[in-house]
Amino acid sequence: MYPSTHSPSNPLFNFVFRSMSVGLVALNYSKTLQAIAAGKKILRQRMKNALQAMSQELITSKSQRLTEQLLSSPEYQKSRNMGIYLNLPKEPNTEKIIQEALAGGRGIFVPQLLSQEYQSVNNLQGNASGMCMRRLSSVRQMEQWPLNRWNIREPPPPTGWDQIADQAIEEGGLDLLIVPGLAFTRLGDRLGRGGGYYDRYLSWYRIKSRSSHLHYPVLLSLAFEEQIIDELPVEPHDIKVDCVISA
Incomplete structure (x- = not known):
């Protein structure tokens, strides 16, 4: 049977x-x-x-308040090396923050999105994010950088290995990273623009920090109150920020 x-x-x-x-x-x-x-x-x-x-006047006013809050924050005061983006027209303005940080002797690093031809070289570091951090030495240097398609300054295309390698990592890592986004919650959930660059970069950075004994940075975002919402749809790969400053 x-x-x-x-x-x-x-x-x-x-x-x-x-x-x-x-x-x-x-x-x-x-x-x-x-x-x-x-x-x-x-x-x-x-x-x-x-x-x-949002009007330009409102953006300027709120950006000034955000700048004041950040510069007086303990996260900024404790930092020596800071990563920060150069803002789009409708984002909180970061120019004054960069000026003050450079004047205060902080190391400043800005993100650069790599073209396909450079990404394969960047992968040799294990960084498959498509983004690396480039050092910004002075306001004058920034003013000489070319304008991209969004009409904002960005580092020129790499011309050597030292510019393809992540310069923030090469110089000891970041203490603070200012992370952009379109929307945030008070708990630190973040909605980016859909490219996934920061999530991939930070995932790589976390692994790198464990293997190389680098300090993982405090993640902080600047937001207009109009960008703060109660809840965000999140996916497993989405990385939260530690602090959101709003105005």
């Missing part, structure tokens, strides 16, 4: 049942991630519209 193939005690049944269960979980997980990605896309457009509606 053969055992019933639908009996719960049958090994074949158990194997098939477990396989189906795992498949259903994977399918539901995939659908969940798709729903989160769709929600992010909608929210990004909504936040872009909200930022676009």
